[in-house]
Amino acid sequence: MKLILNHIVKSFDKKEVLRGASFAFEKGKIYGLLGRNGSGKTTLFNCINEDLKIDNGSILLEENRVKRELCPDDIGYVLSTPVVPEFLTGREFLKFFLDINMKKIPDIKPIDEYFNFVKIGMEDRDRLLKDYSHGMKSKMQMLVSFIANPCILLLDEPLTSFDVVVADEMKRLLRQIKKDHIIIFSTHIMELALDLCDEIVILSGGVLENMEKDDLSNEAFKDKIIQALRKDEND
Amino acid sequence: MIDTFLMSFRLKNAYQTNGIIYSLKSIPVIKKLLPVSLYRSPGLKRLANFVSILWEIISTFLSKLLYLFIMIFLLKDHMKSSPANSFMHIFFFLTVAGGFLNTQIFDPTRDKYYAIFLMRMSARKYMLSNYFYFLLKIVVGFLPFTLLLGLLSGIPMVICLLMPLFVVSVKLVFTAFALHSYVRTGHAKNENKFNPVALIGIAASLVAAYLLPFLGYAINGAIFLTLFVISAVMAVFSFSYVLKFREYRSICKELLTADSFVMNRKDMAARAVQKSLQTNIEIKATSSKSGYQYFNDLFVQRHSMLLTKSAKYITLISLTVLAFSITACFLIHEAKPVINGMMLTFLPYFLFVMYFINRGKVITQAMFMNCDHSMLTYRFYRQPRAILFLFTERLKSIIWINLMPASVLAFGLPLLLWLTGGTDNVLNYVLLFVSIVAMSVFFSVHNMVLYYLLQPYNIGLEIKNGTFSILNSFTYFVCYFAIGKKVPTLIFGTLISVFCIVYIAVALILAYRLAPKTFKLR
Ligand SMILES: Nc1ncnc2c1ncn2[C@@H]1O[C@H](COP(=O)(O)OP(=O)(O)OP(=O)(O)O)[C@@H](O)[C@H]1O
Ligand SMILES: [Mg+2]
Numbered sequence: 001m002k003l004i005l006n007h008i009v010k011s012f013d014k015k016e017v018l019r020g021a022s023f024a025f026e027k028g029k030i031y032g033l034l035g036r037n038g039s040g041k042t043t044l045f046n047c048i049n050e051d052l053k054i055d056n057g058s059i060l061l062e063e064n065r066v067k068r069e070l071c072p073d074d075i076g077y078v079l080s081t082p083v084v085p086e087f088l089t090g091r092e093f094l095k096f097f098l099d100i101n102m103k104k105i106p107d108i109k110p111i112d113e114y115f116n117f118v119k120i121g122m123e124d125r126d127r128l129l130k131d132y133s134h135g136m137k138s139k140m141q142m143l144v145s146f147i148a149n150p151c152i153l154l155l156d157e158p159l160t161s162f163d164v165v166v167a168d169e170m171k172r173l174l175r176q177i178k179k180d181h182i183i184i185f186s187t188h189i190m191e192l193a194l195d196l197c198d199e200i201v202i203l204s205g206g207v208l209e210n211m212e213k214d215d216l217s218n219e220a221f222k223d224k225i226i227q228a229l230r231k232d233e234n235d
Numbered sequence: 236m237i238d239t240f241l242m243s244f245r246l247k248n249a250y251q252t253n254g255i256i257y258s259l260k261s262i263p264v265i266k267k268l269l270p271v272s273l274y275r276s277p278g279l280k281r282l283a284n285f286v287s288i289l290w291e292i293i294s295t296f297l298s299k300l301l302y303l304f305i306m307i308f309l310l311k312d313h314m315k316s317s318p319a320n321s322f323m324h325i326f327f328f329l330t331v332a333g334g335f336l337n338t339q340i341f342d343p344t345r346d347k348y349y350a351i352f353l354m355r356m357s358a359r360k361y362m363l364s365n366y367f368y369f370l371l372k373i374v375v376g377f378l379p380f381t382l383l384l385g386l387l388s389g390i391p392m393v394i395c396l397l398m399p400l401f402v403v404s405v406k407l408v409f410t411a412f413a414l415h416s417y418v419r420t421g422h423a424k425n426e427n428k429f430n431p432v433a434l435i436g437i438a439a440s441l442v443a444a445y446l447l448p449f450l451g452y453a454i455n456g457a458i459f460l461t462l463f464v465i466s467a468v469m470a471v472f473s474f475s476y477v478l479k480f481r482e483y484r485s486i487c488k489e490l491l492t493a494d495s496f497v498m499n500r501k502d503m504a505a506r507a508v509q510k511s512l513q514t515n516i517e518i519k520a521t522s523s524k525s526g527y528q529y530f531n532d533l534f535v536q537r538h539s540m541l542l543t544k545s546a547k548y549i550t551l552i553s554l555t556v557l558a559f560s561i562t563a564c565f566l567i568h569e570a571k572p573v574i575n576g577m578m579l580t581f582l583p584y585f586l587f588v589m590y591f592i593n594r595g596k597v598i599t600q601a602m603f604m605n606c607d608h609s610m611l612t613y614r615f616y617r618q619p620r621a622i623l624f625l626f627t628e629r630l631k632s633i634i635w636i637n638l639m640p641a642s643v644l645a646f647g648l649p650l651l652l653w654l655t656g657g658t659d660n661v662l663n664y665v666l667l668f669v670s671i672v673a674m675s676v677f678f679s680v681h682n683m684v685l686y687y688l689l690q691p692y693n694i695g696l697e698i699k700n701g702t703f704s705i706l707n708s709f710t711y712f713v714c715y716f717a718i719g720k721k722v723p724t725l726i727f728g729t730l731i732s733v734f735c736i737v738y739i740a741v742a743l744i745l746a747y748r749l750a751p752k753t754f755k756l757r
Binding site for chain 1: 525526527529530533534537538605606608609610612613614615618621
């Protein structure tokens with residue numbers, strides 16, 4: 001399975017953010033998307049998730065050599081700032097989510113098991129989401145994007161607000177599920193990208209570029225990435 | 236200090252300009268007329284900038300003119316005291332009431348927040364320079380009109396000239412007292428929050444302003460001059476106090492913390508919603524339903540403070556008024572024909588009443604603030620089916636909530652009509668009932684459909700959509716103009732019922748067609 005981006009163009013008013021970005025993301029790999037602030041990472045995710053209409057180009061999913069359009073259930077998207085309905089408790093939000101996605105979720109487990117899965121404590125499960133901490137809200141958001149088991153996971157700077165233990169578990173979790181998913185992961189933390197991701201993709205100048213590691217050492221590879229990111233300035 | 240002021244003025248102007256451009260953009264017709272490139276052109280910026288400055292100037296004068304004209308000039312002739320004395324008297328006490336109402340410094344505005352906390356301007360310089368600008372505007376704005384209207388009322392020229400200065404003195408004295416009370420209590424009183432002392436002061440001043448001259452007691456020129464001198468002397472000391480005061484920054488800190496800053500929105504409804512977000516989400520709530528019904532059910536229960544409880548209060552009040560009217564019918568015989576006549580001709584008035592008691596707007600704001608602005612980021616929530624299903628659920632709840640007070644009127648009015656002697660035409664009873672119910676449903680539908688079709692809010696609950704503001708003001712004015720129009724119930728009731736039913740049908744069709752596309756985050 002492949003997610004194929006074909007010459008995507010997106011501009012706001014006159015500002016061209018994406019200028020013909022093309023790439024093929026494959027199943028079984030974690031892609032680290034690096035780019036300067038404002039280079040368009042969030043915009044790219046929003047385009048893939050159809051929150052924004054693209055001006056040109058196409059986004060297709062190739063399965064067994066057959067290409068098709070994306071449908072909403074294909075994608076799980078975790079935003080960089082978590083948003084949850086503040087008037088519900090964690091448990092109620094999950095129940096609501098499970099209710100309406102009943103048919104799509106293959107094996108529904110008891111709600112508490114999901115909480116255990118992301119390590120949200122017993123005493124927090126019945127509190128209003130408005131009183132959750134930033135990291136806890138992130139966990140809830142990640143949880144609901146994982147439960148429905150979409151084949152594409154878009155994660156916009158996800159691990160930044162998790163404490164080290166949870167971040168570590170999330171990493172393990174991502175590695176664990178990667179064989180059945182296409183995971184694209186934007187981050188500003190180089191170490192995390194190098195440590196977790198199988199491929200590094202750079203968004204600069206509105207296009208996507210794969211960074212080959214070849215047989216460079218980690219340090220040399222870092223330099224290469226930074227050089228590539230610097231290019232933007234010279235344009 | 237002048238630099239600080241100019242900077243703050245430019246800052247305020249800049250975001251007002253952007254606001255103007257933004258709301259222009261959101262009106263479809265204008266959007267089509269203007270090419271995209273024009274939004275960013277310096278020309279439009281300059282025009283909006285010009286409008287914003289023009290507005291500042293006009294509002295300086297216009298507000299003072301309207302105030303003097305409506306609150307004083309028009310009323311002075313209905314008093315027992317002479318027009319000149321009444322004018323001075325009312326002016327004096329209204330100015331005192333104004334002192335309680337607004338000192339500028341304790342008014343938490345967004346301008347202050349932007350300037351002091353975001354742009355890190357010096358709080359003292361910012362506050363003082365803007366305060367003096369505020370005082371200057373008072374003098375400049377009042378002077379032409381105290382002269383004009385004062386002379387027309389027969390007040391000596393000297394007093395006319397002193398009147399604006401008197402306002403400034405009173406402001407200064409009140410400000411100094413407020414600052415002093417801050418030093419004493421260590422607590423900055425937000426002017427826009429309920430404060431019993433101020434409220435009593437305002438009420439007393441208002442009573443003194445109008446009741447005394449009505450009964451023939453009013454101050455004369457000599458007394459006004461004496462009072463002026465006293466306040467001017469106090470103002471001199473106050474001025475130096477205000478100038479020497481050092482703790483403006485800590486006052487701003489307390490006034491402009493996130494929640495009180497948000498709380499000060501002039502818009503009462505927004506304030507209520509914001510408040511509910513802070514405190515009024517009640518944890519007690521259960522529902523046996525599932526899916527979107529469960530979701531909506533919990534939403535309504537968690538916001539009962541805002542939704543059902545206030546509807547219940549309104550119901551209670553309506554019941555009380557109804558009970559009073561019924562008692563009046565039995566006790567005072569002359570009341571009967573009056574009420575009977577009202578039932579048969581005053582139905583337009585109830586259009587305004589129904590507008591007023593409808594909770595639709597507050598409910599949609601709560602929906603956006605506490606629910607949709609986060610849920611709309613989820614893809615599943617934006618699926619057409621989900622949007623329409625939830626729309627239906629919500630509409631049911633809103634109609635139900637609003638029908639509670641409406642039903643009191645719907646049954647009460649025909650009852651009153653019957654008790655006060657009835658009517659020859661039975662249709663009148665039916666029409667009273669039907670049109671009240673129709674109006675109630677109409678406003679519920681109207682608010683919901685506007686919300687789903689225009690989705691005008693952003694996270695600060697500022698309304699950023701020109702079409703929405705226009706439609707809202709239009710609705711308000713139509714309802715407002717209905718007040719006092721006497722139209723036979725037979726005619727008005729039929730027309731309004733038919734209109735409501737047609738409108739509801741059209742609006743619902745539109746919503747079901749278009750909402751999946753239009754209901755989104757801006
Ligand atoms: N709704 C919008 N309207 C206009 N311009 C926008 C909009 N959204 C994004 N932009 C612009 O598009 C560019 C890319 O923004 P984007 O948020 O995608 O960057 P990013 O790579 O996610 O940055 P960061 O690393 O800071 O998260 C920015 O220059 C931004 O100003
Ligand atoms: Mg981003």
